[in-house]
Amino acid sequence: MNNSTGKTRFTCRVVRLKTALAGRASNATGHVANCPECQAYFRTDEILVTSLRRATAQETQRPSADLAAKIALAVRQSAPAPRRSHRPVALSLFAGATAALAMAFFVVRENLPIRPTAPKNHATSEISSSDMAGLVSDVDQLRIRFMNSVEPTATKLAAQNPLTQELKSVQADARSALGFLALNFIPSDTLQSPSARTDPKRS
């Protein structure tokens, strides 16, 4: 629908963009049904797309007759054989990772601060309750040290994550854009107080 200045109305522009983004199934079809300008627009759009498809045959050119043969020859001469698969690479990566893990486990195990214990009587295989208590306290200490070293770093990293900051700035931009749109494009009668709109006696 056109206004007196000849420019397309805001509603029509929104409907057309919405249809372009969401397709004909969008909820903008109600407007189109009652707007002859939009109907004409979509008809023209369809004709244009059909014309573009039809005009393709006139725009395409035949490559040189020997181009495909030349390419095939060039491929044979210059290109190495296609790599069969990425599996060997993945397999070697997996083996490397496993070896590194095993190495790390060995190093950690060697450096565990195990409390020195009194020489045991090897004649008996029983573990005394004091040995067990010492082992438990060692493990506990290790856990606490690990948590103390990892937890603050993780919190700091999460706060400094550029994605989080980007998301926050995008949210702020979206909020300001919505405010601008509401201020400029929502009709003034919808901005009246709710009581003024709902109370028929006042009007």
Next chain:
Amino acid sequence: MPLLPQPATGEILPAPSSDFSVDARLIADCLRGEMRAFDEIVHLHTPRIFNYVLHMTRHRQDAEDVTQQTFIKAYTHLASFDPTRSFIAWLLTIARRTALNHFRSAKNFEQVAEETATQDPTPDRQLEKRDQLDTLWAQARRVLSDREFEILWLRYAEDMSLEDTARIAGITQTHTKIIAFRARQRLMKLQSQS
């Protein structure tokens, strides 16, 4: 002025929705070491790749060079092709990147097109070009940006899906829709004025 030197003599491009199973069979054969299968791939897809690159470069010799490089790269990396995807879309993605790399260190497309136009003085050719200025795609080339033209070409000339178009152009699907919408609006405006 962006121009196309030769008129078409009929349907050149294969059907856009070419059979995926044919491509899959040829690729499998090629990965087994059958070079003849890749020759078939080259013969099957060369016209489309060539025409797409030609619309980017607007220079026949450059388009042929880029097409050749495209197939060499495709052959080298054939094992990394995902068979669930369209093979022609994969080839077009390689072609686009190859074309961009081809000109990145030298000149941009506009400069090349200008030079190509000045190197063609024969009257017959000039007449032929003047006729082609009136075609819809030539008008599109005149009024649209390179990016808009490329999106329209992929969508309506190559008949690519929205997903493939976005993937080839390296942008999101929503961005692709918006570019296509704006390009069509410009063309419609041009048509209504003329």
